[in-house]
Amino acid sequence: MKARDISVLLSVILIVAMLIIPLPSWLLSVLIIINISLALLVLLISMNMREALEFSIFPSLLLLLTLFRLGLNVSTTRSILTKGEAGGVVETFGTFVVGGNVVVGMVVFLILIIIQFIVITKGSERVSEVAARFTLDAMPGKQMSIDADLNAGIISEQEAKERREKVSRESDFYGAMDGATKFVKGDAIAGIIIVIINLIFGIIIGAAQQGLPLAEAATRYSLLTVGDGIVSQVPALLISTATGIVVTRAASNGNLGEDIMSQLLAYPSMLYVAAGTILLLGIATPINDLLTIPIAGALAAGAWMLKRVPPKDEADLIEAEEEIETEELKSPESVVNLLNIDPIEFEFGYGLIPLADANQGGDLLDRVVMIRRQLAVELGLVIPVVRIRDNIQLQPNEYQIKVKGNVMASGNLLLDHYLAMSPSEEEDSINGIDTIEPSFGLPAKWITEETKEQAEILGYTVVDPPSVVSTHLTEVIKANAHELLGRQETQQLIDHLKESYPILVEEVTPNPLSVGEVQKVLAKLLKENVSIRNLPIIFETLADYGKMTSDTDLLTEYVRQALSRQITRQYSENDQTLKVITLSGGIEKLIADSVQQTEHGNFLSIDPTDSQRILESIASQVEQVAFMQQTPVILCSPAIRMYMKQLTERYFPQLPILSYNELEPSVEVQSVGVVNID
Numbered sequence: 001m002k003a004r005d006i007s008v009l010l011s012v013i014l015i016v017a018m019l020i021i022p023l024p025s026w027l028l029s030v031l032i033i034i035n036i037s038l039a040l041l042v043l044l045i046s047m048n049m050r051e052a053l054e055f056s057i058f059p060s061l062l063l064l065l066t067l068f069r070l071g072l073n074v075s076t077t078r079s080i081l082t083k084g085e086a087g088g089v090v091e092t093f094g095t096f097v098v099g100g101n102v103v104v105g106m107v108v109f110l111i112l113i114i115i116q117f118i119v120i121t122k123g124s125e126r127v128s129e130v131a132a133r134f135t136l137d138a139m140p141g142k143q144m145s146i147d148a149d150l151n152a153g154i155i156s157e158q159e160a161k162e163r164r165e166k167v168s169r170e171s172d173f174y175g176a177m178d179g180a181t182k183f184v185k186g187d188a189i190a191g192i193i194i195v196i197i198n199l200i201f202g203i204i205i206g207a208a209q210q211g212l213p214l215a216e217a218a219t220r221y222s223l224l225t226v227g228d229g230i231v232s233q234v235p236a237l238l239i240s241t242a243t244g245i246v247v248t249r250a251a252s253n254g255n256l257g258e259d260i261m262s263q264l265l266a267y268p269s270m271l272y273v274a275a276g277t278i279l280l281l282g283i284a285t286p287i288n289d290l291l292t293i294p295i296a297g298a299l300a301a302g303a304w305m306l307k308r309v310p311p312k313d314e315a316d317l318i319e320a321e322e323e324i325e326t327e328e329l330k331s332p333e334s335v336v337n338l339l340n341i342d343p344i345e346f347e348f349g350y351g352l353i354p355l356a357d358a359n360q361g362g363d364l365l366d367r368v369v370m371i372r373r374q375l376a377v378e379l380g381l382v383i384p385v386v387r388i389r390d391n392i393q394l395q396p397n398e399y400q401i402k403v404k405g406n407v408m409a410s411g412n413l414l415l416d417h418y419l420a421m422s423p424s425e426e427e428d429s430i431n432g433i434d435t436i437e438p439s440f441g442l443p444a445k446w447i448t449e450e451t452k453e454q455a456e457i458l459g460y461t462v463v464d465p466p467s468v469v470s471t472h473l474t475e476v477i478k479a480n481a482h483e484l485l486g487r488q489e490t491q492q493l494i495d496h497l498k499e500s501y502p503i504l505v506e507e508v509t510p511n512p513l514s515v516g517e518v519q520k521v522l523a524k525l526l527k528e529n530v531s532i533r534n535l536p537i538i539f540e541t542l543a544d545y546g547k548m549t550s551d552t553d554l555l556t557e558y559v560r561q562a563l564s565r566q567i568t569r570q571y572s573e574n575d576q577t578l579k580v581i582t583l584s585g586g587i588e589k590l591i592a593d594s595v596q597q598t599e600h601g602n603f604l605s606i607d608p609t610d611s612q613r614i615l616e617s618i619a620s621q622v623e624q625v626a627f628m629q630q631t632p633v634i635l636c637s638p639a640i641r642m643y644m645k646q647l648t649e650r651y652f653p654q655l656p657i658l659s660y661n662e663l664e665p666s667v668e669v670q671s672v673g674v675v676n677i678d
Contacts, residue, residue, distance in 0.1 A: 380533025
């Protein structure tokens with residue numbers, strides 16, 4: 001342990017010892033001076049702090065100082081009642097401070113008690129109670145504000161974490177202060193009781209046991225009791241004042257002294273009013289003019305001097321800020337920052353600013369939070385922060401969605417309209433502005449508020465502009481999730497899994513598979529819309545087959561087979577029926593024979609004419625299935641599944657390709673079409 005820690009422990013032990021062991025008078029005097037010094041130090045610190053959390057130890061320190069002061073009260077009481085003395089400090093306060101007059105001393109003591117107990121302590125207790133309640137009530141709003149700033153890219157993940165910790169600490173601090181003020185209140189009550197005990201029993205002991213005359217005993221013990229009471233109440237009053245300052249302190253850019261001087265003197269003209277009032281008070285009343293005129297003159301002189309100081313010109317401030325920004329742009333660090341590319345960006349024209357402005361009713365930031373949570377559940381991937389910003393280069397109602405700096409999608413919105421999608425292609429009975437729904441490319445119309453109810457009655461799907469953006473953003477992120485999963489993100493997933501399955505992770509990485517190889521497997525799954533949330537099963541499969549092969553394509557096939565229940569439920573109807581398009585035996589054999597094996601892996605080398613005929617047949621079957629309002633799924637043998645995906649992904653990127661080994665035995669497979677080139 002450090003010497004500083006040991007000194008704190010010894011101090012606490014000394015406090016306990018004072019309650020039990022009699023202390024010599026000289027040591028009591030030393031401890032009383034230390035008590036006053038500590039109380040003064042706490043008061044000065046509370047005045048110089050900028051926010052309450054800078055003195056977060058105050059509640060615990062308040063308890064220790066109160067216990068220390070009460071321990072001194074016990075020791076001085078023991079010394080007064082047994083020896084008839086309590087050290088030079090107590091006697092000095094009993095004789096010199098109050099002039100040896102017991103009545104004056106009692107009056108001073110009672111005034112200190114009234115100031116501390118009724119004025120300061122009572123007010124501090126109420127303020128602490130209200131601050132604790134308001135701080136707790138404000139926590140959800142502060143947390144939402146932090147999430148909004150994080151999603152908007154205003155702050156980083158680390159800054160958001162620090163701000164959340166600060167909100168939590170503030171709640172804990174004000175809750176502790178609510179209870180700590182009770183220590184001060186109890187200390188004031190204990191001071192009154194101790195003085196009464198010292199006074200009554202001191203006179204009894206002096207007269208009955210020490211044989212002093214009653215008047216002498218009353219005088220001696222009364223002075224000692226009053227001195228002891230005032231000695232204890234002076235630091236108690238300082239601590240009470242510090243408590244009041246801490247709980248009433250609002251966050252600002254300066255300490256208490258700076259705030260008082262800057263805000264009290266913020267209106268120099270008011271000093272002229274105060275000076276005139278004091279001057280009139282001296283003229284109109286018998287108060288001596290020699291008192292009022294100098295004070296009024298000092299106030300007027302202060303106002304004149306403050307008026308002479310010119311206010312800071314806003315133009316100068318703006319110019320200074322621009323100079324600072326210009327210097328920052330010239331620095332090499334700012335150029336390096338320009339190299340950073342945000343994983344996901346949402347840019348919009350100035351006409352769409354109300355979407356993201358909470359003051360205008362925009363809830364885009366809250367929707368982005370929900371999108372990230374939804375995709376984390378659906379995909380098993382932590383979506384990076386979406387950077388939301390306006391772009392004056394775009395049209396007023398235009399927006400763009402970028403992934404790693406590349407524009408992946410764009411669209412146009414009419415904020416005062418609703419997007420209506422017809423239940424059938426023939427339905428076109430409402431008036432509106434023709435457009436294309438951006439997420440799925442369906443024909444739609446922008447309709448007004450007055451037409452909305454009519455469209456809903458006719459069966460149209462009607463959505464507001466924020467929902468259009470949310471859906472579009474969700475679909476773009478889903479389609480490009482594999483690009484958002486890099487090695488760094490994969491390592492984060494591995495670290496999270498390692499907390500619950502340490503043995504499983506150690507068996508997979510770094511040997512036999514590197515983080516990069518694991519990332520390739522997970523990215524291939526995401527590219528085909530397979531969720532990676534069930535990481536334990538994925539790593540179990542990699543642990544089983546990772547020692548046999550490092551081919552990520554083959555490992556992906558093994559993982560897909562292990563996730564058969566998940567994949568089956570994803571595409572089947574009610575987990576019972578799966579309608580698929582199958583491949584003819586000729587096509588299966590053609591693709592299997594076209595696989596070329598090399599030392600760098602296997603790849604599909606098929607005749608362009610044959611591939612064109614296969615794709616045309618697939619397009620025909622997919623169109624027929626889509627016409628029946630069913631989701632097209634192609635089913636093939638496990639040996640050619642990944643090669644079939646390679647063949648179709650350029651032309652049908654969203655078309656699911658499943659193998660027989662990826663289906664649950666309990667599901668009923670119904671063929672609704674056959675791909676054939678014969």
